[in-house]
Amino acid sequence: xxxxxxxxxxxxxxxxxxxxxxxxxxxxxxxxxxxxxxxxxxxxxxxxxxxxxxxxxxxxxxxxxxxxxxxxxxxxxxxxxxxxxxxxxxxxxxxxxxxxxxxxxxxxxxxxxxxxxxxxxxxxxxxxxxxxxxxxxxxxxxxxxxxxxxxxxxxxxxxxxxxxxxxxxxxxxxxxxxxxxxxxxxxxxxxxxxxxxxxxxxxxxxxxxxxxxxxxxxxxxxxxxxxxxxxxxxxxxxxxxxxxxxxxxxxxxxxxxxxxxxxxxxxxxxxxxxxxxxxxxxxxxxxxxxxxxxxxxxxxxxxxxxxxxxxxxxxxxxxxxxxxxxxxxxxxxxxxx
Amino acid sequence: xxxxxxxxxxxxxxxxxxxxxxxxxxxxxxxxxxxxxxxxxxxxxxxxxxxxxxxxxxxxxxxxxxxxxxxxxxxxxxxxxxxxxxxxxxxxxxxxxxxxxxxxxxxxxxxxxxxxxxxxxxxxxxxxxxxxxxxxxxxxxxxxxxxxxxxxxxxxxxxxxxxxxxxxxxxxxxxxxxxxxxxxxxxxxxxxxxxxxxxxxxxxxxxxxxxxxxxxxxxxxxxxxxxxxxxxxxxxxxxxxxxxxxxxxxxxxxxxxxxxxxxxxxxxxxxxxxxxxxxxxxxxxxxxxxxxxxxxxxxxxxxxxxxxxxxxxxxxxxxxxxxxxxxxxxxxxxxxx
Numbered sequence: 001x002x003x004x005x006x007x008x009x010x011x012x013x014x015x016x017x018x019x020x021x022x023x024x025x026x027x028x029x030x031x032x033x034x035x036x037x038x039x040x041x042x043x044x045x046x047x048x049x050x051x052x053x054x055x056x057x058x059x060x061x062x063x064x065x066x067x068x069x070x071x072x073x074x075x076x077x078x079x080x081x082x083x084x085x086x087x088x089x090x091x092x093x094x095x096x097x098x099x100x101x102x103x104x105x106x107x108x109x110x111x112x113x114x115x116x117x118x119x120x121x122x123x124x125x126x127x128x129x130x131x132x133x134x135x136x137x138x139x140x141x142x143x144x145x146x147x148x149x150x151x152x153x154x155x156x157x158x159x160x161x162x163x164x165x166x167x168x169x170x171x172x173x174x175x176x177x178x179x180x181x182x183x184x185x186x187x188x189x190x191x192x193x194x195x196x197x198x199x200x201x202x203x204x205x206x207x208x209x210x211x212x213x214x215x216x217x218x219x220x221x222x223x224x225x226x227x228x229x230x231x232x233x234x235x236x237x238x239x240x241x242x243x244x245x246x247x248x249x250x251x252x253x254x255x256x257x258x259x260x261x262x263x264x265x266x267x268x269x270x271x272x273x274x275x276x277x278x279x280x281x282x283x284x285x286x287x288x289x290x291x292x293x294x295x296x297x298x299x300x301x302x303x304x305x306x307x308x309x310x311x312x313x314x315x316x317x318x319x320x321x322x323x324x325x326x327x328x329x330x331x332x333x334x335x336x337x
Numbered sequence: 338x339x340x341x342x343x344x345x346x347x348x349x350x351x352x353x354x355x356x357x358x359x360x361x362x363x364x365x366x367x368x369x370x371x372x373x374x375x376x377x378x379x380x381x382x383x384x385x386x387x388x389x390x391x392x393x394x395x396x397x398x399x400x401x402x403x404x405x406x407x408x409x410x411x412x413x414x415x416x417x418x419x420x421x422x423x424x425x426x427x428x429x430x431x432x433x434x435x436x437x438x439x440x441x442x443x444x445x446x447x448x449x450x451x452x453x454x455x456x457x458x459x460x461x462x463x464x465x466x467x468x469x470x471x472x473x474x475x476x477x478x479x480x481x482x483x484x485x486x487x488x489x490x491x492x493x494x495x496x497x498x499x500x501x502x503x504x505x506x507x508x509x510x511x512x513x514x515x516x517x518x519x520x521x522x523x524x525x526x527x528x529x530x531x532x533x534x535x536x537x538x539x540x541x542x543x544x545x546x547x548x549x550x551x552x553x554x555x556x557x558x559x560x561x562x563x564x565x566x567x568x569x570x571x572x573x574x575x576x577x578x579x580x581x582x583x584x585x586x587x588x589x590x591x592x593x594x595x596x597x598x599x600x601x602x603x604x605x606x607x608x609x610x611x612x613x614x615x616x617x618x619x620x621x622x623x624x625x626x627x628x629x630x631x632x633x634x635x636x637x638x639x640x641x642x643x644x645x646x647x648x649x650x651x652x653x654x655x656x657x658x659x660x661x662x663x664x665x666x667x668x669x670x671x672x673x674x
Contacts (some may be wrong), residue, residue, distance in 0.1 A: 199467065199537070201572075235573065239572030242571055267477045284568060285568050
């Protein structure tokens with residue numbers, strides 16, 4: 001993969017600090033869930049009862065265990081990196097361990113951390129940093145197969161579904177690679193491009209770089225962003241669709257919203273609207289594009305309504321409809337071939 | 338208009354230097370054509386036979402004439418700003434005149450120019466610089482009317498058509514404002530946002546800022562960018578469409594291309610495809626969106642085929658089809674009301 005993508009070095013030490021809330025430690029938990037083989041351990045402050053179920057380590061122990069990156073696996077509750085955190089991160093940087101952050105504050109804004117990294121040669125990696133040197137999208141056909149997640153809104157399970165699909169394909173001995181387009185996805189995948197930080201002229205080019213030519217039977221499973229029907233983020237979604245030139249896509253959906261999350265002026269589109277517009281736009285770079293199914297986050301529906309909802313949606317769309325956590329992704333995988 | 342847009346101060350001195358090619362002086366010529374009332378004069382080096390038809394002025398004379406900005410109205414033939422140019426620009430900056438450039442090289446990369454500007458308080462204005470502090474698009478309905486140029490490709494006459502339409506409306510005493518989204522357009526309008534330099538997440542938000550609430554019978558005539566059917570630039574075009582929430586749009590087209598300019602892998606879409614997809618996507622932020630006609634650059638067709646081409650296209654699309662230079666825009670203006 002090109003230098004325009006972010007690349008993390010494994011194995012990792014996941015930094016939790018004093019944060020003991022599962023909500024604020026989703027990134028760390030996601031890495032352990034999806035990439036346990038890359039995680040050497042966790043670093044918690046004394047008294048923190050939250051555990052990701054991996055060995056506790058000090059920075060010194062991590063060095064001995066060959067750790068290459070310390071990843072901030074939590075969001076600071078006040079939004080700010082505390083002095084106690086910086087001490088640990090500086091110690092790691094001083095010993096040559098890369099420091100990886102998805103926080104808004106750039107790591108370069110902490111002089112002590114910069115000095116420590118400069119001395120040892122450790123990298124400070126901000127996974128929100130826009131890639132530079134990206135090309136304009138060409139629309140040229142690439143080899144290999146691509147499966148893109150699209151959505152009726154933001155935060156409807158695109159990352160989770162992509163990770164679950166990549167894993168399900170690999171378990172069937174299908175060559176498959178998860179391609180990350182957002183910060184948490186990048187931390188899980190260990191590489192990727194934070195596509196929403198790319199200048200608009202280069203979004204489809206970024207997506208082309210993200211899923212390069214590959215073996216004919218290899219599947220890139222690409223994390224989606226936003227929605228082509230979103231008044232704020234559709235530009236990102238369309239560039240990603242064009243550059244990904246997907247052979248297949250999955251619509252991700254959350255059935256209880258009436259308006260888009262945080263956008264009270266924007267009505268939720270239907271799954272069918274999302275299918276139709278994705279096909280119409282996606283044909284530009286892949287005339288064979290097709291929808292292979294729908295992935296629904298049913299967790300906000302009453303328990304008794306979840307399976308009936310999926311069944312009704314399957315009837316309406318004539319497509320397999322799953323909730324990856326409730327039913328697994330098998331029906332979607334089968335419809336790929 | 339908000340601080341997130343570029344704003345130029347008039348009157349202008351147009352800098353031509355030694356450039357005597359009409360092709361490389363299009364920006365200067367465009368400003369004189371569309372905004373003659375803002376142009377105090379031109380500055381040419383001795384022996385340059387090219388003239389924009391406005392008074393010749395030295396920097397000293399420009400100061401006396403009250404000039405507020407010197408605008409680089411030419412592209413340097415070698416792509417580089419020559420020392421001879423810098424001398425003039427520095428003299429202007431030293432005397433408090435803003436320096437305005439649409440070149441790739443940022444004005445801040447010339448220390449002498451920066452020092453001169455800092456001393457006098459003159460601004461160095463790069464019209465390619467991305468705006469900062471832009472919001473994410475909300476999709477909320479704004480007051481006033483909006484007319485957007487869209488295209489089947491880049492470089493098909495969107496800027497020219499928008500300027501011609503704004504002028505035609507003003508001549509009918511309709512309140513109308515040209516809204517610039519590209520560098521040349523910004524230099525002509527004196528303000529605007531270079532929309533293709535905006536980070537993808539903020540493109541529709543930028544378009545919302547560019548055409549704010551206005552009087553109910555006021556028309557913003559918005560310069561388009563790229564094409565919603567372009568494999569490289571569709572993200573820009575879709576964000577601009579959503580944020581502009583146009584009541585009406587005009588499709589701009591060049592009829593002799595078989596593939597998109599510079600993109601041999603990308604077939605040219607038809608005008609009808611462009612109309613259909615623009616309506617389908619544009620409905621998201623303005624359900625009443627409609628196409629009011631087609632603006633064709635017929636100059637590459639044989640002369641005898643030009644009017645017949647427009648007539649045939651009008652029959653196919655059931656819409657007024659004009660070439661603004663050949664036929665004027667009157668038919669499009671009439672279809673707006």
